[in-house]
Amino acid sequence: MVATTTTGMFLVCFDALCPCFGSKRNDGSEDPVLSKDGNSLSSSQMRSISDRIPGSPLRVPGSPFRVPPSPSRFSLSSQPSRNDPLNLSLEQVIKLTRNFSPALMIGESYFGKAYRVELQDGHVVAIKRARKEHFASLHAEFKNEIALLKKIEHRNLVQLLGYIDKGNERIVITEFVSNGTLRDHLDGQHELILGFSQRLEIAIDVAHGLTYLHLYAEKPIIHRDVKSSNILLTEGFRAKVGDFGFARTGTAEQSEIQTDVKGTAGYVDPEYLRTNYLTVKSDVYSYGILLLEILSGRRPIEVKRGAREKITVRWAFEKYNRGDVQDILDPMLTESVNEDILTKIFDVMFQCVAPTRADRPHMKEVVEKLWKIRRDYAKTQNRAEATV
Structure with missing residues (x-):
């Protein structure tokens, strides 16, 4: 990702x-x-x-x-591939990522680390986890990204599928681009x-x-x-x-x-x-x-x-x-x-x-x-x- x-x-x-x-x-x-x-x-x-x-x-x-x-x-957006929204809990995300195993990591950015995850139905998604060391400073960026991604749909833009904002975890779930x-x-x-x-x-x-x-x-x-x-x-x-x-x-x-x-x-x-x-x-x-x-x-x-x-x-x-x-x-x-x-x-x-x-x-x-x-x-x- x-x-x-x-x-x-x-x-x-x-x-x-x-x-x-x-x-x-x-x-x-x-x-x-x-x-x-x-x-x-x-x-x-x-x-x-x-x-x-x-x-x-x-x-x-x-x-x-x-x-x-x-x-x-x-x-502009001829038939974008729409994926159904995901309502995963934090516990489910932890399990799916094997407690955020390095073996599943596909990339890293200023925001945090991204993981490739296969759901029970075989569908593959990307899960991006905010860095703990930037937790406070990234709060605005996280809210901003969620607010924007929820409103856009286009085949040339990565699609938001879900997110988690709970306790000290901020997670974005998007389509996986392979x-x-x-x-x-x-x-x-x-x-x-x-x-x-x-x-x-x-x-x-x-x-x-x-x-x-x-x-x-x-x-x-x-x-x-x-x-x-x-x-x-x-x-x-x-x-x-x-x-x-x-x-x-x-x-x-x-x-x-x-x-x-x-x-x-x-x-x-x-x-x-x-x-x-x-x-x-x-x-x-x-x-x-x-x-x-x-x-x-x-x-x-x-x-x-x-x-x-x-x-x-x-x-x-x-x-x-x-x-x-x-x-x-x-x-x-x-x-x-x-x-x-x-x-x-x-x-x-x-x-x-x-x-x-x-x-x-x-x-x-x-x-x-x-x-x-x-x-x-x-x-x-x-x-x-x-x-x-």
């Missing part, structure tokens, strides 16, 4: 490192980009983060993935490498989920922690956005929310970091960083690389500005991708990470642009197959 995290993270500001980070196509970025898929941090912690990230393991190429046709309209996190797959931990078509589909799925949160939920919801370790994949490689502990709700009239900065270093909107004002465009920035991560396979900060390659978005922008878009792609991808398709998708990515919010698109616009890119990509693939 949640990727294992570590505490080593750091924050770097582009305006200090790359003052020339302007846009050739009016879509550049000069903002703080991060380290690893680590713990979520407060604004005070973000200003004192250590420079530490492990390297990525080797990856094994996988098979291509068929690109489904684009929907004819903006269909294929691990996106970051796990980008790291090659599942013994295959995601193909370009799969990556494009995952990017569209995440954009669908965020569009629903921003526009179609009962109230606008800002996720505030969009990152690859919070994106879960099904066996069919459909993506679901999870971990709503830091999410905030707004109103149609309230375009900005003043709040302490929370999120994961490197994915955080620099305007939010600077002003403490949060908007849906803050999620758009994080999504842009995620989109680059999906395409390149790199974390936002690669500390083991040289100075010119350490900050992934700056490195990618330099390649993009020189027209070397092929060089941005994950080198483990064995398939050939049309350069025009790559330029279009990187155009979208750099629009999302524009330094000022006014220059960023809304998530619905992002989805529509990615739909068109997917359609164009399918045409190039069909032409390539016809010439073989």
Whole structure:
């Protein structure tokens, strides 16, 4: 359910490192980009983060993935899989998890540890238990996540099934998403490498989920922690956005929310970091960083690389500005991708990470642009197959 995290993270500001980070196509970025898929941090912690990230393991190429046709309209939640609510007692949860056995643990986050549990009827769920050491500080996050998850239902959002708030235990029960996190797959931990078509589909799925949160939920919801370790994949490689502990709700009239900065270093909107004002465009920035991560396979900060390659978005922008878009792609991808398709998708990515919010698109616009890119990509693939 949640990727294992570590505490080593750091924050770097582009305006200090790359003052020339302007846009050739009016879509550049000069903002703080991060380290690893680590713990979520407060604004005070973000200003004192250590420079530490492990390297990525080797990856094994996988098979291509068929690109489904684009929907004819903006269909957001076509037939999400609804699971029945669960009313488990604390005693039942303890028994099902074998007293929270490490053998059943599937991940760990700032909130706590997650476990894979099989119910008596054979249905598998994920159980997330709050950390005791953060019990008091996590109370607001727990209440927030429950309140939000109870109100949303979308095939690209992890579904709440139940929760427990009793004594010194706070537990969230959600659907189990069986294929691990996106970051796990980008790291090659599942013994295959995601193909370009799969990556494009995952990017569209995440954009669908965020569009629903921003526009179609009962109230606008800002996720505030969009990152690859919070994106879960099904066996069919459909993506679901999870971990709503830091999410905030707004109103149609309230375009900005003043709040302490929370999120994961490197994915955080620099305007939010600077002003403490949060908007849906803050999620758009994080999504842009995620989109680059999906395409390149790199974390936002690669500390083991040289100075010119350490900050992934700056490195990618330099390649993009020189027209070397092929060089941005994950080198483990064995398939050939049309350069025009790559330029279009990187155009979208750099629009999302524009330094000022006014220059960023809304998530619905992002989805529509990615739909068109997917359609164009399918045409190039069909032409390539016809010439073989």
